[in-house]
Amino acid sequence: xxxxxxxxxxxLAGEHRALARVISKIENRSPGYRNLVSALYAHxxxxxxxxxxxxxxAGKSTLVDKLAETYRDRGETVGIIAIDPSSPFTGxxxxxxxxxxxxxxxxxxxxxxxxxxxxxxxxxxxxTADAVKAMDAFGKDKIIIETVGAGQNxxxxxxxxxxxxxxxxxxxxxxxxxxxAGILEIADxxxxxxxxxxxxxxxxxxxxxxxQLGDGGGGIGGxxxxxxxxxxxxxxxxWDGEVDDAEGEVAGWTTPIVETVxxxxxxxxxxxxxxxxxxxxxxxxxxxxxxxxxxxxxxIRTLLREDVHAMLExxxxxxxxIDDLAESVRAGxxxxxxxxxxxxxxxxxxxDELDARD
Amino acid sequence: MSSEQExxxxxxxxxxxxxxxxxxxxxxxxxxFRDAGFEVIYSGLHKAPEEIVQAAVQEDVDVLGISxxxxxxxxxxxxxxxxxxxxxxxxxxxxxxxxxxxxEDRDELKAQGVSAVFGPGTSIEETIEFVRxxxxxx
Numbered sequence: 003x004x005x006x007x008x009x010x011x012x013x014l015a016g017e018h019r020a021l022a023r024v025i026s027k028i029e030n031r032s033p034g035y036r037n038l039v040s041a042l043y044a045h046x047x048x049x050x051x052x053x054x055x056x057x058x059x060a061g062k063s064t065l066v067d068k069l070a071e072t073y074r075d076r077g078e079t080v081g082i083i084a085i086d087p088s089s090p091f092t093g094x095x096x097x098x099x100x101x102x103x104x105x106x107x108x109x110x111x112x113x114x115x116x117x118x119x120x121x122x123x124x125x126x127x128x129x130t131a132d133a134v135k136a137m138d139a140f141g142k143d144k145i146i147i148e149t150v151g152a153g154q155n156x157x158x159x160x161x162x163x164x165x166x167x168x169x170x171x172x173x174x175x176x177x178x179x180x181x182x183a184g185i186l187e188i189a190d191x192x193x194x195x196x197x198x199x200x201x202x203x204x205x206x207x208x209x210x211x212x213x214q215l216g217d218g219g220g221g222i223g224g225x226x227x228x229x230x231x232x233x234x235x236x237x238x239x240x241w242d243g244e245v246d247d248a249e250g251e252v253a254g255w256t257t258p259i260v261e262t263v264x265x266x267x268x269x270x271x272x273x274x275x276x277x278x279x280x281x282x283x284x285x286x287x288x289x290x291x292x293x294x295x296x297x298x299x300x301x302i303r304t305l306l307r308e309d310v311h312a313m314l315e316x317x318x319x320x321x322x323x324i325d326d327l328a329e330s331v332r333a334g335x336x337x338x339x340x341x342x343x344x345x346x347x348x349x350x351x352x353x354d355e356l357d358a359r360d
Numbered sequence: 361m362s363s364e365q366e367x368x369x370x371x372x373x374x375x376x377x378x379x380x381x382x383x384x385x386x387x388x389x390x391x392x393f394r395d396a397g398f399e400v401i402y403s404g405l406h407k408a409p410e411e412i413v414q415a416a417v418q419e420d421v422d423v424l425g426i427s428x429x430x431x432x433x434x435x436x437x438x439x440x441x442x443x444x445x446x447x448x449x450x451x452x453x454x455x456x457x458x459x460x461x462x463x464e465d466r467d468e469l470k471a472q473g474v475s476a477v478f479g480p481g482t483s484i485e486e487t488i489e490f491v492r493x494x495x496x497x498x
Contacts (some may be wrong), residue, residue, distance in 0.1 A: 014414045019447050021419035026498075030368045093369060094394035100415060101404035107411040113418050116401050 006038050013099035013140055014045060018110055021140045023114055033120055039132045045139035049081075052277055055149045055162035055185065056169025061195040063102035065169065065264035066272075070112045071105040072270050073144050081109040081137035082143040085159065088118035099148060108272040115138065120308070127158040128304050131297075157188055158343065164290065165280045167191040170209060171203035186212070186325050189257055191276045197269065209259050218338060255283050317345060370495050372423040375403040377413045377440065380430030385459065391423060392484045398423075398491070409436055413443030416453060422495045426474075428459045434468065441472045452496040458482070 004012070004020075006319045012020035017265075024042075027035045052069075054062050063084065070080045092247035097116035101111050106112040115133065119126040130147060138143050141197050147163055149156045168189035186192075194202055237314035257275050284290035318324050372388050374390045383405055393400045401419050403412060416424050426437060426442075438459065444450040450473060457469055458478040466477045475494060478487055 015478060018417055019449060022418055023498075026420045032368075034381055088399070089394065092397040094397045095399045096390055096394050097401045097419075098401060100401060100419075104404075108408070110414060114415075116399075118369075118399055120369060274391075313379055337495075341421075352369075 004157055010038060013136065018113065021113065021136060022115070025133045026079050027263060028136065029117065029120065029129050035132075039135060042132075042135045042139040046135050047138070049134075049138040049142050049145045050165070050277070050281055051134055051138075051145045051147065051163045053147045053149070053163030053166040053189075054169065055156050055160050055166065056193070056195075057171065057174065058150060060169035061264045062148050062169055063099040065105040065193065065195055065262060065270070066099075067105050068264050068267045068270045069144075069146060069274065071267075072105065074109060074112060078143035079141065080106075080113070081134075081140070081142035082112065082114045083133055083137075083145070083147045084114060084116045085126070085147070086118050087118060087129065087150055092214065093120065100152060113140075113142065113298045127162065128301070128308070129220050130159050131162045131301060133222055140214045156185065160188055161300070164284060164293065165190045165277050167193050167277075169193045169195050170205055172199045172205045174205065174240055190255065190280050191273070192257055192259045193273060194259060194261045195264050198263050202261065206259055206261065213257055213259075255280065255287075278293045314345070321345075368488070369493065370398045370423065371401070371419060371421045371445065372398050372425060373401045373403060373416050373419060373421040374380065374414070374425045374427065374428055375407060375440075376405050377403075377407050377409060377412055377436045378428065378430055378432045379406065380428060380432070380459075381405055382429050385429070386427040389458065389484070391426070392488065393491075396488045396492075400453070407453050410443055412440050413449075416444060417447045417449050421453065421493055422498075423454045423456065425456045425464070426457060428457065428461065433457060433459075433461055433463060435468055437474060441474075452498055453493050454475035454491070454496055456487075456490075458487075495497065 004240065006027075009020050009024060013024050024038060026032075027038060032136065036219060048078075054066055056062055066084070071080060073080050082103070084097065084103075085094055086097045086099060090094035095118035097118060100114055100116055103112075103114055117126070117130065120129075126357075129205060132143055134147070147159060149159050166188050168185060168191075170186075170192055172194060194205050196210070197203065260269055260273045260276055264270070318327075321327070327341050331338055331341070372393050373388050373392070376386050378391065386402065390400045390402045400417065401421065403415060412424070412426070415421075420484055426433075426440065426441075441455070444455075445454055455474045456476050456478065457474050458496060459480075461469070461477050461479060469477055
C-alpha cells in the first residue's frame, strides 16, 4: 500500500497503475483524495479536453475509438473517460463502452477508464472533472469524455470539456427536435454519424437550418453556454463565420457539421481538424480563459455544496434521522419549510456572530 | 471531514479470452453482478490476454472473472497472471475462473494465483458471496 505522496509521484512518472489507482480514489472519495486532487492542479493545463455526447446508439464509442486511433497515429497520447449509467436501486452498472474500443488494444498510451454515476449532487461531474485532472497531470495530450447523452447530467459533465461534439444520428426526429432546448445547445461541433444511412442528408439540412436561425444557441454554442455576449451575436448577424468585426477581433464560432461513418473511420480526420479549429478559436478569442474561469467557479460551488450538504446530513443524523422529521410532516405536526428553517437557524446565528465580530 | 463520505463500489471485469465464442454465461454473471450492486466491465468476446490485462489495470478492478469454455485455460490464464504481475496488479486483484474447467486442472490454476474456480452448476449467489467476502481491501 503506497502513501498518497508516493502515488502522486508514480502518476507523474507515468505509471499506469498509479493513474488507475488515483482515479479509483477520486471515484471512491477515499480519505485524503482531496489533497491528492489539490496536488494535481499544479501539473495540469496541457491537455485538450473533448466531450462527446449524443443519444444512445449514435455510435459514440466507435467514433471515440477511431479518434483515439487517429491521434495515436499522429503521435499523441490519449485518455478516455467513458460514462455509463448505474442503477438507481442497487448502484450496480454494466460499463460497456470499452467493448467498442478495439482499435487501440494493447496500446497503454490509450488509457480507457469507465465510470458510472455514484452518489448524488453533481458527484459524477465532480469525479469526472477530477479524473480529467489526473489524466492531464499524467501527461495525456488529448482527453476524451464520452457520456450517455440522456439528460441534464450530461450537460454538467461535458462542461468539463473545452470542445463538445454532439452526435446526431440520421433520422433522429423531425425538425422540431432541433428547436428544443437541451443537448443540441451545448455543441461546438455537430457530428452526423452513420452518414451512409438514409436520412443523413435531411439531418444535415435540419442542423444547418437550426444553425442559420441562430436559435437556441446551437449556432454559437460554447462549452459553457450562456457566456456569449450580445456583441458576439451582433457582430455575427450575417452568419458568415469568418468575418471579423470593426476592431478586428475574431468573430464568433459557427458550429460546423461533420459527417462521419465511424465504423469505417470516414470523416474522422475532418472532425479532428474541426476540434483543432475550435481550440484555436477559443484561445484566439479569449474565450478559453472565460471557459476555464467559469469551470473553476463551478467546481468551487460544487465542492461547497457537497460540504454543506454533508454537514447537514450529519446534523440530521444527530437529530435522529430524516425519517422522523418526514413522519412528523406526514402526521400534520409541521411542514418541510419550518423544519428547514429550524435546522438552519443555528448556522445563520453562527454566521451573524462572525459578521458582528468583523 | 465528514464530507468525504466514501462511495466504494466493487469493480469487476468479466472477461472472455481466446477463441471460445460462447458468452451466455458471461452475460448472466455480468447481469447478476450488476444486480448485486457491483460495477461490471465486460470485455467482449475473443480477447487476447494482453487486452484483458490492459483493461484490468486501467479500470483498476477489484475482481477479474475469466470465463473459459474452450479448454485453453492452462495456456491463457498464466499469460494473464504474468501480465497483471508486470503492472503490479496481481497481488491485489481477486482472480476467478469460471466455465468448463476439469477438476484436475484446478490446483494448477490456483497455484497460478486464481482464487476460486466456479464450474458448471455453481449458484450465482455463491459466486456473489465469494466476491463480497474476498474482494481485496485496498
